Amino acid sequence: MDESFDIEPSEVVRAMFYGLGADGTVGANKNTIKIIGDDPDYFAQGYFVYDSKKSGSQTESHLRFGHHEINSPYLIQSANFIACHQQTFVEKTDMLAKAAMNSTFLLNSSIDKDQVWDSLPACMQKQLIDNKMKMYVIDGYKVARETGMGNRTNTIMQTCFFALSGVLEKEEAIRKIKKAIEKTYSKKGPELVTKNFLAVDQALANLHQVTIPKQVSANVKPIKYVSDRAPDFVKEVTAQMMAGKGDLIPVSQLPVDGTYPSGTTQWEKRNIAQRIPIWESDECIQCGNCSLVCPHAAIRAKFYDKSILEDAPTGYKSAHISARGFPEIRYTLQVYAEDCTGCGLCVDACPAIVSDNSDIDKPRKAINMELKEPYLEQEISSLTFFEQIDYNDRARIDFSHVRGVQFLQPLFEFSGACSGCGETPYLKLMSQLFGDRLMVANATGCSSIYGGNLPTTPWSVNSDGRGPSWSNSLFEDNAEFGFGFRLAAVKQHELAEQLLLENREHLDPLLVDQLLNAEQITESEIQAQIKRVNTLKHRLSQTDTESARNLISVAEQLIRRSIWIVGGDGWAYDIDSGGLDHVLASGADVNVLVMDTEVYSNTGGQMSKSTPLGAVAKFAAAGKQATKKDLAMQAIAYNNVYVARIALGGDPQQTLLAMREAEMYRGPSIVIAYSHCIAHGINMEDGLRQQQLAVQSGHWPLFRYNPSLREVGINPFSLDSLRPNIPLKQYRMNEERYRSLQRSDPEMADKITSDAQRVSERKWQLYEELATRATGSIAPHVELTAGKE
Amino acid sequence: MDESFDIEPSEVVRAMFYGLGADGTVGANKNTIKIIGDDPDYFAQGYFVYDSKKSGSQTESHLRFGHHEINSPYLIQSANFIACHQQTFVEKTDMLAKAAMNSTFLLNSSIDKDQVWDSLPACMQKQLIDNKMKMYVIDGYKVARETGMGNRTNTIMQTCFFALSGVLEKEEAIRKIKKAIEKTYSKKGPELVTKNFLAVDQALANLHQVTIPKQVSANVKPIKYVSDRAPDFVKEVTAQMMAGKGDLIPVSQLPVDGTYPSGTTQWEKRNIAQRIPIWESDECIQCGNCSLVCPHAAIRAKFYDKSILEDAPTGYKSAHISARGFPEIRYTLQVYAEDCTGCGLCVDACPAIVSDNSDIDKPRKAINMELKEPYLEQEISSLTFFEQIDYNDRARIDFSHVRGVQFLQPLFEFSGACSGCGETPYLKLMSQLFGDRLMVANATGCSSIYGGNLPTTPWSVNSDGRGPSWSNSLFEDNAEFGFGFRLAAVKQHELAEQLLLENREHLDPLLVDQLLNAEQITESEIQAQIKRVNTLKHRLSQTDTESARNLISVAEQLIRRSIWIVGGDGWAYDIDSGGLDHVLASGADVNVLVMDTEVYSNTGGQMSKSTPLGAVAKFAAAGKQATKKDLAMQAIAYNNVYVARIALGGDPQQTLLAMREAEMYRGPSIVIAYSHCIAHGINMEDGLRQQQLAVQSGHWPLFRYNPSLREVGINPFSLDSLRPNIPLKQYRMNEERYRSLQRSDPEMADKITSDAQRVSERKWQLYEELATRATGSIAPHVELTAGKE
Secondary structure, eight states: OOTTOOOSOTTSEEEEEEEETTSSHHHHHHHHHHHHHTSTTOEEEEEEEOOSOOTTSEEEEEEEEESSOOOOOSOOSSEEEEEESOGGGGGTOOTTTTEEEEEEEEEEOSSOTTTHHHHSOHHHHHHHHHTTOEEEEEOHHHHHHHTTOTTOOHHHHHHHHHHHHOSSOHHHHHHHHHHHHHHHHGGGOHHHHHHHHHHHHHHHHTOEEEOOOSSOOSOOOOOOSSOTTSOHHIIIIIHHHHTTOGGGSOGGGSOTTSOOOOOOGGGTOOOOOSEEEEEOTTTOOOOOHHHHHOTTOOEEEEEEEGGGGGGOOTTOOOEEOSSTTOTTEEEEEEEOTTTOOOOOHHHHHOOOEEEOOTTTSOOEESEEEEESHHHHHHHHHHHHHHHHSOOOOGGGSOTTSHHHHTTSOOSBOSOSSOTTOSSHHHHHHHHHHHGGGEEEEEOSSHHHHHHHOTTOOOBOOOTTSOOOEEEEOOTTSHHHHHHHHHHHHHHHHHHHHHHHHHTTTTSOHHHHHHHHHOOOOSHHHHHHHHHHHHHHHHHHTTOOOHHHHHHHHHGGGGSOOEEEEEEEHIIIIIITHHHHHHHHHTTOSOEEEEEEOSSBTTTTOBOOTTSOTTOOBBTBTTOOOSOOOOHHHHHHTTSSSEEEEEOTTTOHHHHHHHHHHHHHSSSOEEEEEEOOOGGGOOOGGGHHHHHHHHHHTTSSOOEEEOGGGGGGTOOSEEEOSOOOOSOHHHHHTTSHHHHHHHHHOHHHHHHHHHHHHHHHHHHHHHHHHHHHSSSOOSSOOOOOOTTOO | OOTTOOOSOTTSEEEEEEEETTSSHHHHHHHHHHHHHTSTTOEEEEEEEOOSOOBTBEEEEEEEEESSOOOOOSOOSSEEEEEESOGGGGGTOOTTTTEEEEEEEEEEOSSOTTTHHHHSOHHHHHHHHHTTOEEEEEOHHHHHHHTTOTTOOHHHHHHHHHHHHOSSOHHHHHHHHHHHHHHHHGGGOHHHHHHHHHHHHHHHHTOEEEOOOSSOOSOOOOOOSSOTTSOHHIIIIIHHHHTTOGGGSOGGGSOTTSOOOOOOGGGTOOOOOSEEEEEOTTTOOOOOHHHHHOTTOOEEEEEEEGGGGGGOOTTOOOEEOSSTTOTTEEEEEEEOTTTOOOOOHHHHHOOOEEEOOTTTSOOEESEEEEESHHHHHHHHHHHHHHHHSOOOOGGGSOTTSHHHHTTSOOSBOSOSSOTTOSSHHHHHHHHHHHGGGEEEEEOSSHHHHHHHOTTOOOBOOOTTSOOOEEEEOOTTSHHHHHHHHHHHHHHHHHHHHHHHHHTTTTSOHHHHHHHHHOOOOSHHHHHHHHHHHHHHHHHHTTOOOHHHHHHHHHGGGGSOOEEEEEEEHIIIIIITHHHHHHHHHTTOSOEEEEEEOSSBTTTTOBOOTTSOTTOOBBTBTTOOOSOOOOHHHHHHTTSSSEEEEEOTTTOHHHHHHHHHHHHHSSSOEEEEEEOOOGGGOOOGGGHHHHHHHHHHTTSSOOEEEOGGGGGGTOOSEEEOSOOOOSOHHHHHTTSHHHHHHHHHOHHHHHHHHHHHHHHHHHHHHHHHHHHHSSSOOSSOOOOOOTTOO
């Protein structure tokens, strides 16, 4: 078949756009279709290609326009306009493969029009020359920043398309774009309309043609999706999928048993951040907050002997560790520049303000967002060195403070979650605290997508090649699924115990007794048990009896498993609420983490039982009319369930405490974690601040309910946040989900806000009563023995 | 095919037994198979035929024994032993159809051996003579009563089988029976063993041969399953099914749309009671308690003008109504003798003690259990007259007291539930209170079986031919199913309103306005609306427009629907707990009735999340190790749900109040009703007394939580029972589910009982706090407008 065979009439305008998930490219293109298609003289068509990853992956839009009916039910084979909305794609995607002769290429790049040619790879230069193409460049992000659009470049790039493609006459096109802007944004406020108008005008002023030389000037180098250091599987299978060629992979290359190599996101190096955090080693107080809140595990800390620095590359940054008595120990905070998504939460979390001109600008801190380009080379060089330094020994780390926890290796990293995601820091912390003992049953939702979507997974391994095990079953059975993990672990643990006792004399009786009686509460106790199990396995490998083989197969179960059932509010409050209730009632030693975004985030923002009174969501267009379900109180009613409400932005130390207590409690635990989300209609940079306001306003009081305290005569209910000191409205009006009701129906919004205020005040009163009651429980306690490890 | 063709070797003993569900026949036969099959010289086989009705329907056992392997995978075609364990079957079942020549017939009957022949129908007499059969009779119920076995005749009838069948040598058989008794009952206490031994001995002493005359002496009359007065469908279809000939019914005779005629249990006249309550008209205080608690709606009251008595039959009982100023009004309490199951709850509920010799006997009351036989004819004659008297006008009845409610026609009657069932009185009361406005979504469980099992249904109709509509969907979706009833009702109501407004001028504007604005809170308001709807329909029937036809089709929806979602704890606490939670959160005007037996009753007593700490159940053989889930508190946490805990035996008036309040509340309501059950291991006669002890001991505090009270400044939480004044153990030790643990593991039982005591004390403390709090709510209140009618 001749692949160049093409039956499309030449008069059809065929345009292709390469964008980043959630950068607005797809939305703008749909809008373009409406603008042109509304004109009775035109026909329009659009196809959109993208995967189920959260924002941040590549999208392709295929648009056709013409004066006759379009009958081409396939993607564009020959494009006369191609736009690349992200400069990083230039090196990763052969995006001019479909370029027609004399076609136009538009690039969004921060590189000047006179230097941009040199930044293109050789193959692209060749395509531009061979196809006699025209090329234009615009620094869309700069225009966006300067016109108050933040990171939103979609309107700017759309304007350039209209200016260059010639589908419509230029002035008419601009008029229509502005009309569409008015229609789309006027209900979100007049400022947004003005900003967009300005962006349109500035787009045209900043669009420049690039002169195309006659000769290729770059060195020829093939497109590489992953580093040469990647494992074979990643190079042969994962990279193929990344390149959009998954269909070509033969079945024989796929894992036979459904398990999949983990730790593969590290090979993606998506390079999607415009700006990255730059560490000021001299100003840093080494508190660990920035690293704790980073949704992508792209900031890490290590301490090490200063002798290591002898081999450090130029510009490698370090500081004395801020602990007395260790003059020989250095500290480095390392940013993973190519993995960072540029959300800026780390800077927001940094308490070390160096200079504060907050009247005119953001304060300068010990870590600050800077344009990536100038720092990239240095950061990559520093990172390469940093990665060679061993992670610190878990047994030597203080788990009880954020400061200590920053030194724990995250085994959840570089996920495809949205930039600034409010969920992933909780998962990362979990992976740091419980390491390779962790087993995760993941409900369907955002976390199952960024957690295990092909081709890569962020769940990773430590230097021993061991990491958490993870799986997703169904939306409606995740609690039961994780409960099954525990049942299996208990059974295998019993078998291991029995085989140990049977072989006690042949093995070392002292070792056997230690293995059987290990407490395994502190990390050092756990590390000691891991060593014992390794010794045991070594001994067993020397005797080839059936009993020994059986014991080897279950020996790992002698290390205490940390089983976490994880999901969002759509899962926990709604779809599997019956299963969750059943598992909490079981008395089994499982931990539940609910990452509560108060809405079905993954499917686009539908109302759940967790959605607060008055919040606008899909299926609640006029604001939700019922109050948020109190899952915590329902769980507390069981009296033998550990329950916590946490918010990382509200109190990181309480978050840490609750996660650890939940895990240590030998019964069911549930931790409900406030997770800010793009569905809230916030600037994601402000996520942590909104968490704090949620706590301060009484929307999200922090508490822990620990039934084991009752055994020592202490009130199990502990209220961890202060009495609300700002009105609920102050928190709410920062979020579009509440603001839009205020605009569309102010009277209703005021009434519902004051209802909600009343609700939260009564709730607070209840919590205070629980916290001061002698028994401290809304339900009494019974010691349970069954169903636990 | 020659139906008499038989290839079974003649040496095989073939025995058939006709019993009543739960009379122990099937259990005793299984035991017989074990006794004989344990002997290595014997082979044994058993087939059992019964339907999914609760106790009280007919069972057939087919047993084979022989010295060679039995290869007969079919029911017995020719029996050499046939036993009828219930005399009432004699007239209904052609049980000697399979009798072999020279076979034996054993009848359990209270009729003397010399008179019993005359009680047999002609066809049976002929079979006995023609087949040269031997016949034996025993008054098994008399032996049972005299040996302290209560109603349990199974051991007695089993002994007779062994004595007559000759499978084993008689003395050896008796020895083996006693050994089996010891094995089965010793863990239930030595008294039970002694009683059973005595029953065995007395069985043999009371077994008499009946002399069979040479000639048939009875009049030939065909077996009739239903009365001649029954509707055609019942005679042609239902009766066929009752006769076990459902397979022969052609599809064309079945309803085409899945709806089924209701009110069909009234034609069954099962006649299963040995003793029935006999009313003492002079002593009765007309309180209505007996009629309220009757699980089978077999006691009803009417008041009427004394002139009606002119046509009354001899012996018809009546009394002056116990209300001043109505000298012309008479009162009758009528027992439905053939429908009564003889449970005795009515007598237990009667407060009118006439004479109390309780040291030696039960006290004599205004209603007393008596042997049925002598009273039957009179009661049938009285009932025939009673049924002709109209039920009292609903608009004239005082719904607020048990005394008034007794006059409401039950539209749930004569179900196949166990004798003394603790669930059915709640359903009957619901049907009385809400009448034909009632729509019931019934979860799978006992109530779906006795509620709608083929061939009959207890859900009935009033004299207008109108009654509740009822359906069962799945175990796991009943809450959602009933929620759908409400959604449909709301939509159809909206349509009716719209059509009314459209036609306002053509119809009577005043009528339309009244229809639209009717309050429909009190019964008289509802009756007025029914009249208006009838008027409307009459008017509409005179105009043949599309709009009029549409309005007729939805006019009934102008009468307020009463939607009840009904089921047991297996449904509400476990299988559909997620759906129930969702529906309670919806704000919709639905009512939930949980008939809480604290165990999966229908499937044989498996543990549910409602099972109390320490109760023995299937899957909790060592006593349940977790506390009962507090469904009421979980529902109260929603703050806009009406919640009540009731126990008919604890406080009938509170039960009535809660059911009515729940229905009136224009939002979600849940009523959790203590329901004693055979699965508790109690004498069902004591069911109400156990309910009372449950309340007094603090196991089942009574309360109501009515959010609408908050609007008028009143604490919504009302604690309706007194502070517990007996230890929990006193309540528990009357029930086998607790006692058996006390016997098998006294130490564990003591510990768990004291834990449970502690639990219930803390719960009580919480309830008292809620009842005295200023706000009275564990969660605050928000006025909801959406999702309600």
